[in-house]
Amino acid sequence: MWRAGLKAGLVGAVVAAVLAVLNLVPCLGCIASIVGLLWYIGVGVLAAYWLLPPRTTGDGAGAGAIAGVVTAFVGGLVNIVVNAVQFSIMGGQSAILSQMPPESLRQLRDAGIDPGIFASVGGILAISAGCCMIGLVLAAVLGAIGGAVMAAAKSDATAPQMIEH
Numbered sequence: 320m321w322r323a324g325l326k327a328g329l330v331g332a333v334v335a336a337v338l339a340v341l342n343l344v345p346c347l348g349c350i351a352s353i354v355g356l357l358w359y360i361g362v363g364v365l366a367a368y369w370l371l372p373p374r375t376t377g378d379g380a381g382a383g384a385i386a387g388v389v390t391a392f393v394g395g396l397v398n399i400v401v402n403a404v405q406f407s408i409m410g411g412q413s414a415i416l417s418q419m420p421p422e423s424l425r426q427l428r429d430a431g432i433d434p435g436i437f438a439s440v441g442g443i444l445a446i447s448a449g450c451c452m453i454g455l456v457l458a459a460v461l462g463a464i465g466g467a468v469m470a471a472a473k474s475d476a477t478a479p480q481m482i483e484h
Contacts (some may be wrong), residue, residue: 323369324382328389331362335394339401355394361383362386363465368473376471383466384459391430402447409423412439 324449338355342348363383367374370382409415412435419434427434436442 320368320378320382320383323371324366324385326369327366327382327386330365330467331358331386331390332393333360335390336397339397340355340431342398342401343405356457356461358388359387359461360435362390363462363467364469366462367469370470374470374474376467376474379466379468379470380463381466383462383464383469385462386466387458387460387462388455391451391454395447395454399444399447399451402443408445420481460464 335355335358338351338358341351362381363386366382366386370378406415416434424434424455
């Protein structure tokens with residue numbers, strides 16, 4: 320189960336890295352995000368497909384979850400780097416704060432929160448890391464679903480059985 324999950328996860332990681340870079344292209348980011356969610360299911364299916372017999376639904380779900388987590392982890396790391404680059408390209412903290420409504424900035428200051436924390440490199444990285452954690456859980460669930468469905472569809476019960484004489 321581990322081997323099939325890691326193998327599918329590494330294949331998935333390459334595609335997830337490409338999808339993360341595509342987020343830099345305007346209008347492709349939304350499409351890449353949707354494809355990324357579907358890809359987590361796909362790596363789960365791939366992991367279950369690569370399972371050695373006897374193939375069970377539980378093993379398929381486990382391998383799919385492993386593949387989803389590996390895919391999301393690498394994709395998340397690439398996405399954190401992409402977000403940091405995008406932050407720098409956009410003009411940094413001052414450009415982001417200039418886009419925030421003055422009443423929002425005032426409410427944050429009144430609450431004792433420095434609005435700059437949301438627009439700093441550390442803030443952007445912290446938010447990206449939080450999103451990455453949520454993505455890991457989501458990827459595990461979607462990968463497990465894909466793996467379980469594939470293992471059930473390609474169960475060993477449908478494989479030819481050897482008949483002993």
